[in-house]
Amino acid sequence: MxxxxxxxxxxxxxxxxxxxxxxxxxxxxxxxxxxxxxxxxxxxxxxxxxxxxxxxxxxxxxxxxxxxxxxxxxxxxxxxxxxxxxxxxxxxxxxxxxxxxxxxxxxxxxxxxxxxxxxxxxxxxLIFDHAKMVELARERLRYKAALHPLGFELMPEKFTIPQLQKLYEAIYGMTLDRRNFSRKLLSTGLLIDTGEKNENSATKKATLYKLNREKYQDKFHEFWNFMPDTFLI
Amino acid sequence: MxxxxxxxxxxxxxxxxxxxxxxxxxxxxxxxxxxxxxxxxxxxxxxxxxxxxxxxxxxxxxxxxxxxxxxxxxxxxxxxxxxxxxxxxxxxxxxxxxxxxxxxxxxxxxxxxxxxxxxxxxxxxLIFDHAKMVELARERLRYKAALHPLGFELMPEKFTIPQLQKLYEAIYGMTLDRRNFSRKLLSTGLLIDTGEKNENSATKKATLYKLNREKYQDKFHEFWNFMPDTFLI
DNA sequence: CCAAAAGTGTTTCCCATACACCCATGG
DNA sequence: CCATGGGTGTATGGGAAACACTTTTGG
Known part of the structure; x- marks a missing residue:
C-alpha cells in the first residue's frame, strides 16, 4: 500500500x-x-x-x-x-x-x-488546554446566539418566552427588556403557540411555545438580531 | 517515553x-x-x-x-x-x-x-476535497466581511472608497449604492485621509485613504454592518 | 385584596434607504 | 464642453428602544 x-x-x-x-x-x-x-x-x-x-x-x-x-x-x-x-x-x-x-x-x-x-x-x-477550549466555545456561543436562533437548542420541547429570555440573559450576563425581547422573538415567526400554559408558576402562567422547525431549518443561516444594538461582543 | x-x-x-x-x-x-x-x-x-x-x-x-x-x-x-x-x-x-x-x-x-x-x-x-474547502472559505468570507472590517486585508496600503466598494461587490456578486456605501464606511472612523488622490484615473481622482490600524485592532470584533439590511447570507 | 409575573400598547428617535445634485478631470 | 466617475445632501419610512398600562394567578 x-x-x-x-x-x-x-x-x-x-x-x-x-x-x-x-x-x-x-x-x-x-x-x-x-x-x-x-x-x-x-x-x-x-x-x-x-x-x-x-x-x-x-x-x-x-x-x-x-x-x-x-x-x-x-x-x-x-x-x-x-x-x-x-x-x-x-x-x-x-x-x-x-x-x-x-x-x-x-x-x-x-x-x-x-x-x-x-x-x-x-x-x-481543567487539564491541558481545555480552559482555552471552553473560553473559545463560550465566545462562539455569544457570537452565534446574537445572530442566529441558536438558543432553542438549549431549551426543552415546550418553553415560555420568559424562560428563553433567562437563557439569553445568562449567555450575555445582562438583563433584557421583557417587552422588547418578546416582540422581537414573536416577530421572527419561529414560535408556535401550543395553547398550553406553564403550570409551574405561582403567578400568571406563561404561554408554552414550541419551535417552528421548518422555518428554523430554512432561516437558520440568515442574519437575525437577538440582542440589542447597544450590545457589543 | x-x-x-x-x-x-x-x-x-x-x-x-x-x-x-x-x-x-x-x-x-x-x-x-x-x-x-x-x-x-x-x-x-x-x-x-x-x-x-x-x-x-x-x-x-x-x-x-x-x-x-x-x-x-x-x-x-x-x-x-x-x-x-x-x-x-x-x-x-x-x-x-x-x-x-x-x-x-x-x-x-x-x-x-x-x-x-x-x-x-x-x-x-481540484483534487481531494479541496473544492469543498474553497466553498466553505468563500462562505466564511461572505459571512465575516458583512460583520467585520475584513475587506481591508485584501486592499493595498492606500486605497479609494470606490475600490473598496468594487471588492464588496465582487464578494457578494451584487451592486451597491455608491453614496450609502461611502457614508457607511466613513462613519466607522476606520479611514484616514492621506491627502493624496488616485492618479490612475481618467476622470475625477478619488481620495486615497489608509486604514486606521489602532481603531481596526480595537474594534475588529464588534458587530458592524457593511452590507445592506436587505442582504441575507 | 395584594404582590408578582406575563402580556399588550405607544411614542420617540435614529438610521438605513432611496433618491438628486454638484464637482473634477481628460479628451 | 461634455462624458464619466467621485463626492455631498436630503426626505422618508421602518424598526429598535424606552416607556406605561392591563391581566392573571396564588396566597
Missing part, C-alpha cells in the same frame, strides 16, 4: 464542549477523571479518532457515549495543535461545540463517566 | 485557501501540481504538520513558502476528516483561510511552486 513519504503521524483527539441550561445557569458537562492520565482532575469529554472513522462520526460517537443523545446540535469549534498541549504525547485535538437540552441526557451514561453539570461561573481548573 | 495506548496515529495536513483581489475579481492562489500525487491537477497549497511544530506555525510556514509574506490575515477554517478524503493515505487536513494584498506576494516564490491567481468564477476541478 502506498503511503506518503513524511515521518510524522500524530494522535488526533476530539474534545467536546457541551452546553446545557437549567433555567437559571448556563452549564457545561465536565468529567472528573477516574482514569489516567491526570486522574482526579477535571477535563472535557474526549476521545481519539479511529482509523476507519470520519471526524464528525467520531464526535457523534463520543457525544453519544456520554449523553446517550444523537442528532444534537454540534459544530466544529477549532483544532488545537500546540506541540506541548498534551504532556503525554504530541496530540492534535479537534474541539467540538455541542448544545443539548439538559433534561434529555441519559443520567446513567453521565454517571458512568463520572461527569457533572457545572455552572460556567464555577468552572474548575 | 510514555505514550497513549491507542493504535491510530494519522498524518495531519494543512491546506491554505488564499484570497486576493486585483481591483476587479476575487482570486485564489492555486497550484498546478508538478509533483505527485495527482501530478498535473490543480490543488490548494498545503503541507504536513511536523513533529515539533505548532499548528499555527506550520500554517505560517506554508503561507510564507508560497507567498514570501509573514504577518498576514490567517484564521482556521475547519478541519476535514473524512476517511477517504485522500486516497493515498488516511489524512486529516486543517484548512486555513488567508487574505493578502495581491500586489505584495513574492512572484518568484509563486512561480517556483507553479502557482497562479485564479478568479473565483473560473476555479478548475
Amino acid at each position: 502506498t503511503r506518503y513519504n513524511h515521518p510524522t503521524r500524530i494522535l488526533v483527539a476530539l474534545d467536546c464542549i457541551i452546553f446545557g441550561f437549567d433555567g437559571e445557569f448556563l452549564k457545561l458537562l465536565l468529567i472528573k477523571r477516574n482514569f489516567e492520565p491526570e486522574k482526579g482532575k477535571w477535563s472535557l469529554m474526549g476521545g481519539f479518532l479511529n482509523e476507519e472513522e470520519d471526524l464528525e462520526v467520531a464526535a457523534a460517537r463520543i457525544l453519544y457515549e456520554l449523553t446517550g443523545l444523537r442528532d444534537i446540535y454540534v459544530e466544529q469549534l477549532q483544532t488545537f495543535g500546540k506541540v506541548d498541549r498534551d504532556p503525554v504525547e504530541r496530540t492534535v485535538s479537534v474541539g467540538f461545540f455541542a448544545l443539548i437540552n439538559i433534561d434529555d441526557h441519559d443520567p446513567e451514561a453521565v454517571k458512568a463517566h463520572n461527569a457533572y453539570w457545572i455552572s460556567l461561573n464555577d468552572i474548575p481548573e | 510514555t505514550r497513549y495506548n491507542h493504535p491510530t496515529r494519522i498524518l495531519v495536513a494543512l491546506d491554505c485557501i488564499i484570497f486576493g483581489f486585483d481591483g476587479e475579481f476575487l482570486k485564489l492562489l492555486l497550484i498546478k501540481r508538478n509533483f505527485e500525487p495527482e501530478k498535473g491537477k490543480w490543488s490548494l497549497m498545503g503541507g504536513f504538520l511536523n513533529e515539533e511544530e505548532d499548528l499555527e506555525v506550520a500554517a505560517a510556514r506554508i503561507l510564507y513558502e508560497l507567498t514570501g509574506l509573514r504577518d498576514i490575515y490567517v484564521e482556521q477554517l475547519q478541519t476535514f476528516g473524512k476517511v477517504d478524503r485522500d486516497p493515498v493515505e488516511r489524512t486529516v487536513s486543517v484548512g486555513f483561510f488567508a487574505l493578502i494584498n495581491i500586489d505584495d506576494h513574492d512572484p518568484e516564490a509563486v512561480k517556483a511552486h507553479n502557482a497562479y491567481w485564479i478568479s473565483l468564477n473560473d476555479i478548475p476541478e
